[in-house]
Amino acid sequence: MKAVLQDRSTEELAQIVRDVGEKPFRAKQLSEGLLHGRRISELPVPPALRGALLAEYEDEPVRIEKVFTAKDGTQKFLFALADGNLVEGVLMKYKYGNTQCVSTQVGCRMGCKFCASTLGGLVRNLTAGEILGQILAVNRLAGGGLKDRRAVTNVVLMGSGEPFDNYDNVVRFLRNVTDGAGFGMSARNISLSTCGLADRMRQFAHEGIPLNLTVSLHAVTDEERARTMPVANAYSIREILDACAYYFEQTGRRYIFEYSLIAGENADLAHAEALAALLRGRPCHVNLIRLNEVKERTLRAADEQNAQAFLKALTDRGISATLRRSMGADIGGACGQLRASYLKEQK
Numbered sequence: 001m002k003a004v005l006q007d008r009s010t011e012e013l014a015q016i017v018r019d020v021g022e023k024p025f026r027a028k029q030l031s032e033g034l035l036h037g038r039r040i041s042e043l044p045v046p047p048a049l050r051g052a053l054l055a056e057y058e059d060e061p062v063r064i065e066k067v068f069t070a071k072d073g074t075q076k077f078l079f080a081l082a083d084g085n086l087v088e089g090v091l092m093k094y095k096y097g098n099t100q101c102v103s104t105q106v107g108c109r110m111g112c113k114f115c116a117s118t119l120g121g122l123v124r125n126l127t128a129g130e131i132l133g134q135i136l137a138v139n140r141l142a143g144g145g146l147k148d149r150r151a152v153t154n155v156v157l158m159g160s161g162e163p164f165d166n167y168d169n170v171v172r173f174l175r176n177v178t179d180g181a182g183f184g185m186s187a188r189n190i191s192l193s194t195c196g197l198a199d200r201m202r203q204f205a206h207e208g209i210p211l212n213l214t215v216s217l218h219a220v221t222d223e224e225r226a227r228t229m230p231v232a233n234a235y236s237i238r239e240i241l242d243a244c245a246y247y248f249e250q251t252g253r254r255y256i257f258e259y260s261l262i263a264g265e266n267a268d269l270a271h272a273e274a275l276a277a278l279l280r281g282r283p284c285h286v287n288l289i290r291l292n293e294v295k296e297r298t299l300r301a302a303d304e305q306n307a308q309a310f311l312k313a314l315t316d317r318g319i320s321a322t323l324r325r326s327m328g329a330d331i332g333g334a335c336g337q338l339r340a341s342y343l344k345e346q347k
Contacts, residue, residue: 001083005057006034006129006136007172010181020052035183037140058082062133064141079134081106085123089134089159091142097153098142102134104170105161110195111230112216114260114291114299117160126161128172135177147184155185158193158214164200174209187211193258198235198243205250213247214256214287215240219266220274228265228299237278244284254283260291261302261310268306272313279319286314286321 008016013034014027026045033043039060040053065080075091087103108115109122135152144151155177157163163170174190177183191212194201201213217237219225225232244255259275261267279286288311291301302310307323314321 002058003056004061004082004127004129004133005040005053006061006132007127007176008129009172009176010179016053017049020049022046022049031182032146035136035146037136061127062130062137064137067141075138077134077138079103079137081126081130087126087130087134087160089138091138091152098151099154099156100135100138100152101156101158102131103159103161104131104157104163104166108161109165110162112195113228114218114262122161122165125166125169128169128176131157131169131173132177132183135183146182150183150185154189154191156191156193156214158191162195162197163192164194164197164204167200167203171204171207171209174207174211178209191256195229195231196235196240196243197231198239201240201243202246205247210251210253212256213244213253214258215244216260217257218260218262220271220278224266228262241278241282245282248283254285256285256287258287258289260289261307262291263300263302263306265299267302267310269309269313272310273317276314276317276319280317284320286319288314288321288323290323 005013010027010031013031014024017024017027017030022045026049029045030043030049033045040050040057041059043050043053061082063080064077065086066078068076068078070076073093077089077091079087079089081087085106087106089103090101092099092101103117103126105125106123107120108117111118135155139145139150139152142151157170170192174187174192177185178187178190187210191214192204193214193216195216201215204213216229217225217240218228219232219237222232222236225237247253247255257279259266275286288307290304290307291299311321311323
């Protein structure tokens with residue numbers, strides 16, 4: 001596999017143009033062409049520059065392999081990478097704009113019991129350009145441009161993979177996608193979801209990228225959390241809460257906890273009361289999720305009545321909380337489901 005040109009910052013692209021002896025304005029043509037989702041072979045640059053780039057870089061590092069559209073308009077994408085690996089993403093349409101969920105790894109090694117992404121373990125990390133390439137491909141398909149003309153207005157790093165397990169590539173992606181001279185997305189329109197790698201959370205607080213930090217909690221004790229999330233054996237809830245507090249101190253940004261409601265596991269009133277006690281007084285929000293069931297797993301979702309009662313118990317106790325609207329359920333909306341079924345079909 002060749003290198004990925006979309007990994008490069010605008011400054012690095014300018015240096016590439018200088019290195020081959022082209023005029024400086026070619027750098028803008030190169031950058032804008034890539035950011036509009038074009039392949040290298042489609043770029044409006046001189047043949048000599050295009051040939052030099054194709055000798056070193058993948059022509060199309062991320063390609064949309066399949067698109068599935070749900071009844072509610074949600075679109076799910078299967079992306080093919082240049083080495084033959086597959087990742088997936090989702091485009092969710094809201095009144096305020098279109099939010100794309102992107103993957104940061106092929107597979108995942110975190111082992112969460114409610115997630116299909118972990119079924120085959122971690123295959124490899126995605127490069128910064130492969131993460132960005134998912135957005136550029138969907139933005140192009142939807143007829144979007146750059147800055148205020150983007151079809152993709154918000155991004156969540158919540159597809160397959162643990163973003164902080166691919167720290168350097170994810171940070172490079174975030175710097176590139178928020179570059180005012182490039183794609184120009186505001187960091188406040190980006191959410192990063194982590195299963196709670198506390199040391200990386202603290203490190204990220206100093207990167208100067210004020211995005212929305214979201215932590216997958218899903219339990220109120222370490223013992224319960226370890227039943228569904230092996231990462232709990234490495235980082236305690238107390239360590240995660242301390243890291244969240246540190247993130248707030250350094251950035252001034254409140255943080256979000258995701259809590260998947262699993263029938264018979266964490267969704268009764270006692271758990272709601274314990275969660276409220278755990279989070280009371282913290283500058284946070286709780287995003288409740290009715291578990292998106294994975295057929296290879298035995299965990300089952302709490303019903304709607306249970307979910308509403310849990311939500312009321314939190315808000316009655318002064319906790320900011322909402323129940324996420326289920327989207328794309330009829331096309332396998334949960335992370336990893338599409339890739340897993342596609343690979344099974346191919347076998």
